Amino acid sequence: MELNEVGLNWDEFGKQDPLWAILTDPRYRGNRWDPNKFFETGRAHISGVMTELDRIGVKVQRRWALDFGCGVGRLTQALCEHFVQCSGVDIAPSMVAEAERYNRYGARCQYHVNKADNLRLFADNSFDFVFSLIVLQHLEPENAKGYIREFMRVLAPGGVLVFQVPSGALVGDATAHALPASAFRAEISLAARPVTIKANSVEHLRVRVRNASTECWPGGENPSPVPIQLGNHWLSSDGALVRLDDGRAQFRNDIHPQEEVELTLAVNAPSTPGVYLLELDMVQEGVAWFKDKGSQTCLVPLTVTEASNARQYLAPVMEMHGIPKPEVVRTVEEAGGKVIQAVEDGAAGVLTSYRYFVIKPATAVTRIVESDRVNPSARPVEISLGSHASQQVSASSDAKFSKSSSDQQIVIQTLSLHAKAINTALLRVLALEEQLKQMRG
Numbered sequence: 212m213e214l215n216e217v218g219l220n221w222d223e224f225g226k227q228d229p230l231w232a233i234l235t236d237p238r239y240r241g242n243r244w245d246p247n248k249f250f251e252t253g254r255a256h257i258s259g260v261m262t263e264l265d266r267i268g269v270k271v272q273r274r275w276a277l278d279f280g281c282g283v284g285r286l287t288q289a290l291c292e293h294f295v296q297c298s299g300v301d302i303a304p305s306m307v308a309e310a311e312r313y314n315r316y317g318a319r320c321q322y323h324v325n326k327a328d329n330l331r332l333f334a335d336n337s338f339d340f341v342f343s344l345i346v347l348q349h350l351e352p353e354n355a356k357g358y359i360r361e362f363m364r365v366l367a368p369g370g371v372l373v374f375q376v377p378s379g380a381l382v383g384d385a386t387a388h389a390l391p392a393s394a395f396r397a398e399i400s401l402a403a404r405p406v407t408i409k410a411n412s413v414e415h416l417r418v419r420v421r422n423a424s425t426e427c428w429p430g431g432e433n434p435s436p437v438p439i440q441l442g443n444h445w446l447s448s449d450g451a452l453v454r455l456d457d458g459r460a461q462f463r464n465d466i467h468p469q470e471e472v473e474l475t476l477a478v479n480a481p482s483t484p485g486v487y488l489l490e491l492d493m494v495q496e497g498v499a500w501f502k503d504k505g506s507q508t509c510l511v512p513l514t515v516t517e518a519s520n521a522r523q524y525l526a527p528v529m530e531m532h533g534i535p536k537p538e539v540v541r542t543v544e545e546a547g548g549k550v551i552q553a554v555e556d557g558a559a560g561v562l563t564s565y566r567y568f569v570i571k572p573a574t575a576v577t578r579i580v581e582s583d584r585v586n587p588s589a590r591p592v593e594i595s596l597g598s599h600a601s602q603q604v605s606a607s608s609d610a611k612f613s614k615s616s617s618d619q620q621i622v623i624q625t626l627s628l629h630a631k632a633i634n635t636a637l638l639r640v641l642a643l644e645e646q647l648k649q650m651r652g
């Protein structure tokens with residue numbers, strides 16, 4: 212999908228059901244997310260990321276952070292608990308408008324709309340931390356790689372980038388996780404059968420599902436990597452397929468043979484009024500609909516009436532893409548980054564997803580920013596780390612500073628820095644910057 216189409220799509224989601232479009236839990240479709248609970252997921256997530264950075268020994272300066280694809284600011288707000296100044300950027304004006312409405316940090320948190328395929332609205336080397344979650348997976352790989360290069364550009368030397376993107380491969384081979392043939396037996400019924408439904412509306416149905424097979428459907432502590440879900444199709448009154456994929460509802464527990472559960476399924480009514488058949492069935496994603504394995508479905512005749520509101524309810528068009536891991540690593544490295552670790556994070560459903568932890572080595576130069584200078588008229592000072600900074604060699608580091616009384620310019624008299632590892636080098640630079648600040652005082 213072209214980038215402008217991606218933007219239009221997300222803008223529409225932002226107008227209709229922004230929180231659900233971000234965290235697509237079927238229970239909360241139709242503006243049913245409790246915003247407090249929604250934002251709490253962001254706090255828990257960012258706190259986990261900070262803990263992981265500590266665990267792997269990557270230190271992050273806690274000044275400026277960027278959240279790319281910020282949506283309504285779920286993670287940006289959480290980042291404000293850890294950083295002095297946070298920026299969120301998103302392609303969809305409606306998402307940014309919501310983010311501004313939810314902002315609890317005033318001017319410490321700034322949101323921006325950016326429809327471009329680059330981040331030129333931000334200068335080089337402006338952030339200590341860049342973060343992006345469940346965003347790049349919705350973009351064509353070439354666009355996603357372009358933004359990864361931009362992350363590296365806007366990241367300050369010594370800065371840290373954490374982003375997620377699927378590798379493009381299914382979690383294993385879906386069919387390798389297929390249930391045994393005898394497990395594809397379900398009995399599905401509706402507690403209350405609606406007779407009419409408005410065009411373009413979302414209807415939440417309470418659906419009873421009985422495992423009519425002799426096998427367990429794993430959904431609890433060890434769920435199937437290829438989910439087993441309730442779903443629905445729309446058929447015309449004569450049984451022709453109108454829409455194959457619509458709602459989904461997932462189990463949270465194992466469903467044992469003959470056990471019955473009740474699930475809420477959000478279905479999207481077709482946009483054209485008429486008489487339809489709503490067909491409820493179970494599916495093992497990437498493997499088969501239960502009907503195709505001989506199971507009975509539940510067919511509900513429904514009259515779709517004129518919508519009171521003419522707006523089209525978009526079916527969730529969230530394209531999923533991936534980039535093979537070696538290509539991601541190459542893109543990062545060509546842009547001057549170093550991948551510290553790439554771990555599977557399960558963020559992209561049936562696609563294998565990786566979270567990349569990257570540092571931008573302070574290779575040649577780190578520039579003392581304007582506000583750090585003793586005398587604004589003095590020229591900026593450059594601290595050269597030399598070529599050792601990106602090498603894994605062991606040695607000590609030393610630096611002496613003095614203030615020149617004549618022009619108050621901070622002069623670095625000597626700097627010989629041999630990094631034991633790149634992290635050590637960065638830590639040392641940050642400590643030196645700290646010394647500089649103290650000298651000013």
Ligand SMILES: C[S@@+](CC[C@H](N)C(=O)[O-])C[C@H]1O[C@@H](n2cnc3c(N)ncnc32)[C@H](O)[C@@H]1O
Binds near residue numbers: 233345349350
């Ligand atoms: C699934 S939401 C994730 C929001 C947020 N990262 C979170 O986890 O709460 C994806 C967001 O990425 C935004 N997005 C998609 N493509 C984008 C792009 N090219 N530039 C900036 N934002 C983009 C969408 O508008 C949407 O708000």
